[in-house]
């Protein structure tokens with residue numbers, strides 16, 4: 001869906017923001033870009049909707065080189081959510097949400113009906129909040145409006161730059177969870193920038209861990225945590241509670257998929273830690289291991305990297 005091919009961006013002052021980036025985001029996938037300040041995340045993102053053009057390399061959207069696309073037309077297909085939300089202060093919540101559909105010619109009544117639906121979807125009752133102005137909302141509510149507005153034109157692709165950055169940790173976590181539930185329904189192709197590893201792990205189907213201007217590892221969250229590709233990723237991840245969480249979180253029945261077909265060769269018992277399970281999983285070319293009943297030894301189900309990911313998310317929620 002979104003494909004970077006050897007993309008480099010050098011700013012006129014000589015700063016190389018990103019160098020030789022190549023990666024692909026599949027349709028319906030949520031990829032988080034994580035890394036320290038100044039590593040090139042925002043530059044990567046802004047090249048997708050042509051707020052910035054690459055110095056070399058190319059970016060394909062659905063196989064089409066975006067360098068040939070009309071930027072205005074391109075941005076209609078790509079929703080953009082930024083930390084400072086950028087709501088129009090003199091427009092109501094409903095008007096703000098309906099802005100893009102109206103710009104592209106959706107009749108006013110229809111655009112507003114759709115806006116009300118979306119507000120409902122992001123957890124804001126349109127009857128209560130629709131008529132308010134942005135300054136009459138909390139930070140978290142404003143961010144929800146930002147998400148609703150980005151979804152209003154129903155773009156297949158969403159770019160989100162620290163979308164939950166400006167709120168306190170408790171609200172942030174709630175917004176993240178609501179957003180995950182929403183993504184299950186809308187299945188957009190999403191690139192989300194964050195400097196927060198916890199957020200990257202919780203939200204990402206896959207994570208791109210940035211060094212300086214390059215991606216050090218692009219992988220499933222469990223692989224980033226369990227098998228960091230470089231020393232740099234290991235130290236970035238090591239500073240986090242993620243690895244410790246692997247060591248203290250048990251494999252539960254809810255994390256497993258059904259054991260159909262051939263039984264996996266390796267297995268761990270239910271209740272083994274995620275770290276043990278991940279160690280076994282990383283040795284298995286099939287990408288799945290069996291999980292057995294600790295007493296009878298009977299196969300209970302199979303564990304895949306997605307199961308480890310689910311278990312980690314569960315553990316994070318329990319800690320919250």
Ligand SMILES: Nc1ncnc2c1ncn2[C@@H]1O[C@H](COP(=O)(O)OP(=O)(O)OP(=O)(O)O)[C@@H](O)[C@H]1O
Pocket residue numbers: 011012013015016017035036037038039040041042043044195
């Ligand atoms: N217009 C510009 N001109 C020159 N250098 C720039 C410009 N914009 C960004 N940079 C530099 O490019 C590098 C990457 O910046 P970018 O904003 O992409 O990083 P980031 O990872 O998003 O950082 P943050 O998390 O702080 O937003 C930084 O060194 C930054 O100073």
